[in-house]
Amino acid sequence: MPCEPMKIGLFIPCHVNALTPHIAIATLELLEAYGLDVDYPMAQTCCGQPLFNNGDLKGAAAAAHRFSQLFAGYDYVVAPSSSCVSHTACHYPPHTPGYAALQPRIYEIVEFLQDVLNVSALPKPVYFPHKVSIHQSCHGLRQRNHATASELMLPYQSRLERILALVDGITLTQPQRRDECCGFGGTFCVDEADVSVAMGQDRIAGHAATGAEFIVGAEASCLMHMGGILRHQHGTLRTLHIVEILNGKAAA
Amino acid sequence: MKDDSVNHARAARDFLQDHAHASWHDSAIWWVRHKRDVQAAQLPEWEGLRELARQIKAHTLSHLDVYLQEFEAKARANGVMVHWAADAAEHNRIVHGILAAHSVKKLVKSKSMLTEECGLNPYLETRGIEVIDTDLGERIVQLRHEAPSHIVMPAIHLKKEQIGELFQRELGTAAGNNDPTYLTHAARTNLREHFLSADAGLTGVNFAIAETGAVVVCTNEGNADLGAALPPLHIASMGLEKVIPKLEHLSVFTRLLARSAIGSPTTTYTSHFERARPGGEMHIVIVDNGRSDILGRADFYESLRCIRCGACMNTCPVYRRSSGFSYSYIIPGPIGSTLGPSRDIKKHASMAFACTTCGSCNNVCPVKIPLADQLVAQRARAFDAGAMAKGKKGGVLALRTLLGHPKLFELAGGAMRKIVPILPERLNSAIPYSRPGRELPTMPAQSFKQWWQQNRKKP
Numbered sequence: 001m002p003c004e005p006m007k008i009g010l011f012i013p014c015h016v017n018a019l020t021p022h023i024a025i026a027t028l029e030l031l032e033a034y035g036l037d038v039d040y041p042m043a044q045t046c047c048g049q050p051l052f053n054n055g056d057l058k059g060a061a062a063a064a065h066r067f068s069q070l071f072a073g074y075d076y077v078v079a080p081s082s083s084c085v086s087h088t089a090c091h092y093p094p095h096t097p098g099y100a101a102l103q104p105r106i107y108e109i110v111e112f113l114q115d116v117l118n119v120s121a122l123p124k125p126v127y128f129p130h131k132v133s134i135h136q137s138c139h140g141l142r143q144r145n146h147a148t149a150s151e152l153m154l155p156y157q158s159r160l161e162r163i164l165a166l167v168d169g170i171t172l173t174q175p176q177r178r179d180e181c182c183g184f185g186g187t188f189c190v191d192e193a194d195v196s197v198a199m200g201q202d203r204i205a206g207h208a209a210t211g212a213e214f215i216v217g218a219e220a221s222c223l224m225h226m227g228g229i230l231r232h233q234h235g236t237l238r239t240l241h242i243v244e245i246l247n248g249k250a251a252a
Numbered sequence: 253m254k255d256d257s258v259n260h261a262r263a264a265r266d267f268l269q270d271h272a273h274a275s276w277h278d279s280a281i282w283w284v285r286h287k288r289d290v291q292a293a294q295l296p297e298w299e300g301l302r303e304l305a306r307q308i309k310a311h312t313l314s315h316l317d318v319y320l321q322e323f324e325a326k327a328r329a330n331g332v333m334v335h336w337a338a339d340a341a342e343h344n345r346i347v348h349g350i351l352a353a354h355s356v357k358k359l360v361k362s363k364s365m366l367t368e369e370c371g372l373n374p375y376l377e378t379r380g381i382e383v384i385d386t387d388l389g390e391r392i393v394q395l396r397h398e399a400p401s402h403i404v405m406p407a408i409h410l411k412k413e414q415i416g417e418l419f420q421r422e423l424g425t426a427a428g429n430n431d432p433t434y435l436t437h438a439a440r441t442n443l444r445e446h447f448l449s450a451d452a453g454l455t456g457v458n459f460a461i462a463e464t465g466a467v468v469v470c471t472n473e474g475n476a477d478l479g480a481a482l483p484p485l486h487i488a489s490m491g492l493e494k495v496i497p498k499l500e501h502l503s504v505f506t507r508l509l510a511r512s513a514i515g516s517p518t519t520t521y522t523s524h525f526e527r528a529r530p531g532g533e534m535h536i537v538i539v540d541n542g543r544s545d546i547l548g549r550a551d552f553y554e555s556l557r558c559i560r561c562g563a564c565m566n567t568c569p570v571y572r573r574s575s576g577f578s579y580s581y582i583i584p585g586p587i588g589s590t591l592g593p594s595r596d597i598k599k600h601a602s603m604a605f606a607c608t609t610c611g612s613c614n615n616v617c618p619v620k621i622p623l624a625d626q627l628v629a630q631r632a633r634a635f636d637a638g639a640m641a642k643g644k645k646g647g648v649l650a651l652r653t654l655l656g657h658p659k660l661f662e663l664a665g666g667a668m669r670k671i672v673p674i675l676p677e678r679l680n681s682a683i684p685y686s687r688p689g690r691e692l693p694t695m696p697a698q699s700f701k702q703w704w705q706q707n708r709k710k711p
Contacts, residue, residue, distance in 0.1 A: 018665035021700035045661040055635030059652030138610035151615035153298040185608025194265040197688045228690040
């Protein structure tokens with residue numbers, strides 16, 4: 001670690017800010033527990049992914065510009081969202097002012113813990129004696145290499161499995177189609193609501209078939225979508241964001 | 253013929269009404285994806301092969317004029333007649349001209365998505381020529397007067413019971429006998445008659461080899477071979493992107509093609525047609541039909557690397573749960589959702605949005621077309637052309653404005669958290685998000701921003 005404590009700009013996706021603030025708080029507390037100086041730039045809104053994915057390249061470029069200015073002063077930008085990190089790190093126009101210097105410093109929280117902090121232990125021991133089924137979210141998986149995608153004939157690795165191995169008592173499993181999309185897809189979930197829900201139902205059935213008590217992932221939007229279907233089904237399976245386990249809150 | 257006015261989201265909703273059938277469709281096609289994985293995993297060099305195939309296609313597309321001219325010269329030297337068609341209409345005219353000159357009454361065809369794209373069958377039928385599709389799946393959909401729902405497995409949307417009924421009606425098979433072997437034998441017996449009585453055969457082309465002037469056709473049923481060898485006249489129709497430079501490049505693609513398409517190490521037949529059989533005549537029709545426009549577009553030219561294996565369809569979670577008929581273009585799934593909008597963004601815009609951007613298609617594609625990225629790029633064309641779903645552009649522009657105004661943005665979130673919990677159940681369940689079996693998120697008391705201000709904000 002450098003002598004000067006590194007300064008983290010906390011990037012909280014708009015949907016996490018508005019709908020699942022507990023995931024943002026867990027992320028903040030986890031980073032603070034590692035002794036980091038974390039700031040939350042108050043002017044942040046949305047990274048612009050919904051604009052980009054709906055063809056508004058002008059609006060998306062403006063969002064990229066905003067983001068690059070807002071986070072310019074931090075050593076690292078860290079977010080509890082593999083999808084928003086994929087968008088900001090992989091799809092911003094490369095010539096956005098300030099972006100070239102910022103881009104390599106944008107991290108999803110698990111990536112940050114593993115690749116920047118190189119953590120070998122959690123800040124405080126966590127005992128979570130439950131079976132969890134890992135949900136690989138597509139953008140984290142295929143754009144950020146969070147695990148080896150099942151389509152690729154490459155050696156298997158999985159970031160989420162590696163970090164959850166630091167949790168005591170936990171049992172990890174994954175569904176049979178280990179990385180099929182849950183059907184959230186941003187505005188897809190409204191544009192194509194029927195396909196979206198059909199995909200989510202199948203994904204939940206896959207996770208449930210493992211006998212797990214929790215679906216655990218690193219992308220809040222997929223979890224929100226599956227959570228909505230689970231509540232409709234009155235199922236016992238629950239979704240958890242990985243930071244909720246790592247900071248010990250889910251164990252309580 | 254395909255209904256090209258179909259809207260993906262609405263058609264998919266209809267398809268999903270029959271839940272049992274939709275679930276079967278998903279499983280049947282996933283099985284093919286699984287077989288693909290098993291086969292690909294047996295080649296340690298799989299990812300290297302994909303990269304090599306990408307490079308060969310990329311090189312060829314950037315020298316397409318050179319290789320097409322070389323191919324034409326070699327084919328002519330082999331005694332093959334070569335024709336160039338700028339569009340579908342010219343292709344159909346050329347084919348009809350050749351057939352008419354030979355007084356052809358009956359044409360047997362092997363599978364060719366290009367002739368589907370050109371609408372060749374109805375064109376010839378209205379001019380008095382009987383067209384018999386000889387690929388079993390194509391034959392099935394032809395008898396049902398349908399378009400193929402998949403480019404490799406044209407009848408994958410049908411269960412054997414439906415095919416049993418069809419064959420009973422059309423081919424006189426025994427009522428209630430849905431045994432696949434029995435039905436296949438019945439189709440084969442029927443098709444043999446057509447092969448023997450046809451005046452001409454038309455095949456598609458999987459690969460055209462510039463170095464030799466030969467075309468290569470891959471099938472599992474041998475129908476292309478019968479169609480090309482029995483009648484005295486053979487026409488091969490090919491898109492201009494099918495050319496590869498040398499024979500030695502072919503094996504890279506044949507190793508990828510069947511493994512990607514159906515999870516088999518190879519197709520049963522990989523047939524090279526270099527010249528007409530003695531006493532016969534062979535023609536090749538090279539078709540552009542919008543391909544050179546795509547070649548000129550930086551965001552989309554890579555789609556021309558496609559070898560039509562269909563792996564992107566098999567892996568696509570949306571395709572599996574909506575079937576080929578939910579897509580307005582003749583080629584469905586991820587590759588169709590870039591090719592269709594490239595051809596006509598207004599007509600095919602809904603295809604570009606029938607995608608969660610999961611990116612699985614990019615990873616199975618044997619020639620590494622960035623399909624998911626192309627679909628998102630097509631959305632920008634839809635946005636600019638005003639071809640988005642009704643009311644959507646306004647919503648996107650409103651979001652664009654909100655993004656620049658943090659206070660307004662936060663205010664909107666606060667309003668949502670206040671209003672949603674007090675929505676009457678009836679209204680709530682009518683919201684597009686929750687309608688088909690999903691609850692709206694539970695609304696927290698405050699946003700993270702509010703929490704931060706109370707708990708962390710430095711004075």
